[in-house]
Amino acid sequence: MTDTGHTADILGFAHRHLLGIDGLTAEQITFLLDLSDSYVALNRSDDKKTSLLRGRTVINLFFENSTRTRTSFELAGKRLGADVINMSVSSSSIKKGETLIDTAMTLNAMHPDVLIVRHPDSGAVKLLSEKVNCAVINGGDGSHEHPTQALLDALTIRRRRGDLQGLRVAICGDILHSRVARSNIQLLGIMGARVRVIAPPTLLPSNIERLGVEAFIDMREGLKDCDIVMMLRLQTERMQGSFVPSIREYFRFFGLDHEKLQAAKPDALIMHPGPMNRGVEIDSELADDIDRSLIRDQVEMGVAVRMACLDALTRTLRSNSQDRTSAQAGGAS
C-alpha cells in the first residue's frame, strides 16, 4: 500500500461535505486520489474489509434511480466497516422544496454520520446539506455535479498515464444535461489538463467556453490529437426529435466508432461513465476493446474513490472520538 495517507495532514481534507469539484484545490484532489490508490490495493486483496468506520452509519439517499453509483457507495461503506442503509425515494412521489428538507430533518434525527445524496434537481444536495449535522457526499445532483465520478475518472487516467497535467481530453455528447461533464471539466481544468467538449449545438450549454474548455460541433475536428475520449450517455428521450432527431443520425455524426477515433492520438483511451447505449454514443466493439477502453477500470476505481471520500470526510469525527474507537486515523493501511 502507498503511504500517501500518512504523509498528508491528519485531517487531510478540509471540507465537511463533498458537494462538488468546484471549490477543491489541486492539493485536495491529489490527496483524495492518493488515498484512493491505497484503497485500490485493498480492494484487490483477499480481505477487503476494514473497521475504519465501525459503528458509523452511512445512508444512501437516492431521489433518482441508480444501480451502479448506489452499489459502489454501498460497497465502499461496507468495506470500511460502516452500517449502510439504502433509501430510495421515488422523485415522482415527493414534492420538491419543503418535502426535501423534511426528509433531511427526519434523517438527521436518526444521527447518520454520512449522507450520500443523489437528486434530479441541480442544487438540491447543497440545500439538503445545509439542514443536516452530518457529512454529505453529492452522488449527483441534476445537471450540476457528480464529484465522485470526476474523481474516479481522474484516478483511472492517472493510473494509466501517470499525470493529468497537459493531457488533451475530449468530453463528447450530451454536455447540456451532464453533471459528469461539469464535474470533469472542473477537475481536469484544476489538474492542468486541456479539455474540449464535442456535441451537436443543441446539446452544448451556452457560454460553455467560459468554463475553460474549447467547444466543437464536429467529432473529427474535436478529437484531433486527443489523449482521452470521454463519451457521455445520451438519454433516449432526448434523441427523438427534441435535441437530436434520431438515434441513427446521432450515432452517424456523434457516436464514437473506429473511423472517428482515427482523428485522436493513436494511443487515445476511451472512457464512459456508464451505463452505455451501445450503438448510440459508442460503437459496441470499441467499448469492449481492452487496448483502448478504460470503461471497466472506471467501475473498479469508483469503489476505491468512494472509500477514500468516506474516509476523508469522517476524519474529523474520528479524531474527535479517537479514544472510543480503534480506527487508524492515518488511512487505509
Add this chain to the structure above:
Amino acid sequence: MISSAMKAVSSKNPGRVAYINARLLDPASGLDEVGGLFTDGTKIADLGPRLFNDGLPEDSQIIDCAGLCLSPGLIDMRVQLREPGAEHKETIESASRAAAYGGITSMVALPNTEPVIDDVAVLEFLARRARETKLVKVYAYGTVTRGLKGRELTEFGLLTEFGAVGFTDGLTAISDSQVMRRALSYSRTFGQVIVQHPEDPALASGAMNEGEVATRLGLAGIPTAAEVIMVERDLRLLELTGGRYHVANVTTAAAIEAIQKAKRQGLSVTCDTAPHYFTLNENAVGDYRSFAKVSPPLRGEADRQAVENALSDGTIDAIASDHSPHDQDSKRLPFAIAEPGIVGLESLLPLSLQLYHNGRASLLDVLAKLTTGPAEILGLSGGSLTVGAAADLTLFDLDKPWQINPDAFQSKSKNSPFTDHPVQGLVRRCIVDGRCVYDPDDKKES
C-alpha cells in the same frame, strides 16, 4: 435564327456547341458583353468577347444567338412539385417542362409533398424521378420537423448527405420558438440554412391582407405584423444560436427593415420574394379573385413598393417563383377557403425583368437574384458563367413584348392572376448540362 441546332435535345452526349453573337451576361463576374460561349459535353469549355475571333471550332454545332442574352441558367429556389401526392395538380415532369419553358435550369422543391420530405427515402424517390424526367435539375429541401408537425426535428445530417439543400416546413411557419431555436442551432452542425415561412400562424388565419379592401370585401384580414413578428423573433433566435436563416416570400416594409438591420449587425440572414409581391398589390383580389390568393397575402401598395425598393437596394437576395400549382377545384371556391398559390415557373423571368425595364434595377442585378443569389444561399454550384462549370444556360430576348397566357403554360395548373399581363422578355432556349431542353423554334420540342 438558331436553325442549325436541333439534335441536342434528346441525344445522350450533347457534344460540342458554340454559341456565337450572344450578349453574355454573368452577374457573378459582372460580364456584359457580346461574345461567344463554347460548351463541350456537359461543361462550359470557354467563353469571352473574343472567343471565336480565330474562327469557329470544328466538329461543333454552331448556334448564332443574333445578339440575344445568354445568362447562367436560372435557379428557382421555391417550387412546389406536387409529386408525390397531388399529381393531378403537377408532376415532376410537367413542372420540369414548365421550368424549361421559363428558362429555369434548376428548381428547388419544397418538401410539403405527400408524403412530406422528412425522410431520405422520399428524397431518393424525387432524385430518381428527376433522373427519369431528365429535363431540368431538381433539388429539394428537407422538412425541419417530422410530418410538418412543428415538433420534432428531422435528420438534418442524413438528409443533407442524401442531397437536401436546406430545411423548411414550406408554407407552414415553425411557430414554436424552442423548436425554431433548436433547428437553427442543430443545422449549424451541417452548415445548412433554415428557411422560414414568415407568418405568425395565429395572426395569419385570415384570407387576405388586412386593410380597407379586406374590410370592404368582408374577408378576414392578415395584418402585416404577422410577418414582422415572426421575422423579428427568428432574428433574435439567430442571434442566440448562430446558424443560417432565410426568410421566404418577404412582403412587408417592416420585415424588410428588420432583415436590413440584422444584416448590418452581421447576422447570417438572407431573404427572397416572389414576382407577385412586387408586381401586384391587394387590389388584385378585386372581386374575390381566388387566383390572387397567396400566402403571405398580396399587400398594400406601400408594402409592394417597399419590396421593389428592397430588390433595388439589395436587401432581398433572391427572387423565387413560389410556384404553387392548384387545380380548378382548389381555386373555384369562396375566397376564404380557396387554396393559396400562383403558378410561377413560366412567368418568373419576364415578371422579374420588369424591374429592369422599369428602371428599378440593372439587368445584371435582376439576373443575380435569379442565379448567383439563390446559388449562394443554398450552396448550389450553378448560377454563373464559369469555365469548367456545368453548361446550364438561358438564352432570352430581353425586349420582346408579349402577354402572359396561362392557358399556354406547360404546367398542369393554370392558376395565375397574370392573364394578359403585358411583359417584356421571352425565353428562347434553355440548356441544361449542355443539352437543349427547350427550343421554341424546334417543332419536335413542343
